[in-house]
Amino acid sequence: MSGIFEKHYDYLLNYLEGAIQKDHLSPSIILEGSDVLTQYALALEIARRLNCIEDGNKDCRCRNCNWIRENKHPAVNTVSKIDNKTDDKMTVISEEQVKNILDTLINPSDFHRVFIFCDAQIKPPTAIEEKRLNHFRVLGFNTPQEDTEKGTWYPSGLNFGCFGDTAANSMLKSIEEPPERVTFIFLTENRNDLISTVISRSQTFIVPAFEREEYDLSFFSQVLNNYPSFSYSEAIPFSQALLKYQKDSGYTIFYILDCMQQYIKELIKSNLNNEPFVKKGYRDIEKLEEFKKMSDAFIKDNVIYENLSLYLAGK
Numbered sequence: 001m002s003g004i005f006e007k008h009y010d011y012l013l014n015y016l017e018g019a020i021q022k023d024h025l026s027p028s029i030i031l032e033g034s035d036v037l038t039q040y041a042l043a044l045e046i047a048r049r050l051n052c053i054e055d056g057n058k059d060c061r062c063r064n065c066n067w068i069r070e071n072k073h074p075a076v077n078t079v080s081k082i083d084n085k086t087d088d089k090m091t092v093i094s095e096e097q098v099k100n101i102l103d104t105l106i107n108p109s110d111f112h113r114v115f116i117f118c119d120a121q122i123k124p125p126t127a128i129e130e131k132r133l134n135h136f137r138v139l140g141f142n143t144p145q146e147d148t149e150k151g152t153w154y155p156s157g158l159n160f161g162c163f164g165d166t167a168a169n170s171m172l173k174s175i176e177e178p179p180e181r182v183t184f185i186f187l188t189e190n191r192n193d194l195i196s197t198v199i200s201r202s203q204t205f206i207v208p209a210f211e212r213e214e215y216d217l218s219f220f221s222q223v224l225n226n227y228p229s230f231s232y233s234e235a236i237p238f239s240q241a242l243l244k245y246q247k248d249s250g251y252t253i254f255y256i257l258d259c260m261q262q263y264i265k266e267l268i269k270s271n272l273n274n275e276p277f278v279k280k281g282y283r284d285i286e287k288l289e290e291f292k293k294m295s296d297a298f299i300k301d302n303v304i305y306e307n308l309s310l311y312l313a314g315k
Contacts, residue, residue, distance in 0.1 A: 026203035027178040035209035047114035075111035078144040080120035118187040123151040157189035161282040220263040235309035
């Protein structure tokens with residue numbers, strides 16, 4: 001692996017390497033933190049070390065290491081609402097999808113099979129995401145899907161909206177009694193975004209962001225403090241406030257929408273027992289990605305803010 005990655009995560013890599021050498025690595029691992037792309041790179045590195053047929057050296061170019069770097073290894077699979085699909089439910093990781101994956105474990109394999117669970121989408125990356133993608137590429141890894149006209153494959157953390165109770169519960173027996181040489185890795189921003197029965201059966205590791213991004217949430221704590229009870233009468237004043245804030249602060253619309261997503265995520269963490277609130281929060285976070293794309297399509301910022309405000313008001 002690139003020395004850049006080892007410099008930032010040497011403590012974690014050393015621990016995992018020791019667990020792999022002693023055959024003590026948990027069959028179910030949760031990676032937690034705000035930088036899910038870095039988690040994804042770490043998951044691929046774990047898979048590489050588990051399958052290396054030489055010495056596991058960071059520069060190893062054996063067949064397995066090369067396949068995993070290219071994201072083409074038959075035993076290392078990314079599982080998301082758009083990856084490893086066997087049905088047409090492109091909005092969730094479905095129970096059928098999980099069942100079909102687990103059915104493959106009936107047959108023995110010469111490889112150590114690794115399943116990386118995350119949320120993901122194809123979209124134009126933000127400036128922050130493009131920066132993280134550049135770090136990922138330096139590590140020598142490829143994403144599961146090639147860039148297309150629709151955008152770039154980019155992961156995000158699992159949540160109840162994309163990985164619900166039914167699909168997650170269908171994995172419990174395999175997590176408790178996994179076949180030999182099988183590892184499940186779940187990527188999350190917060191472990192509490194997974195059902196408690198998966199958390200209790202897994203080993204969790206905190207993965208700090210490669211470069212910490214600071215978000216200024218004070219503006220949204222003032223103008224969106226009644227979320228999600230947002231009325232139509234507040235829509236136009238809110239859109240005007242967003243536009244003024246952008247002009248006064250010098251922030252880009254992408255950064256402001258990123259901050260809004262982060263603000264809603266913080267609210268979700270404080271309301272985890274409120275299922276309707278959590279579901280709406282995740283829907284709104286995903287919807288904000290669509291408003292980012294509007295800017296890429298050269299739609300004026302004031303129009304984007306107006307449409308966002310009307311969306312929040314349910315109009």
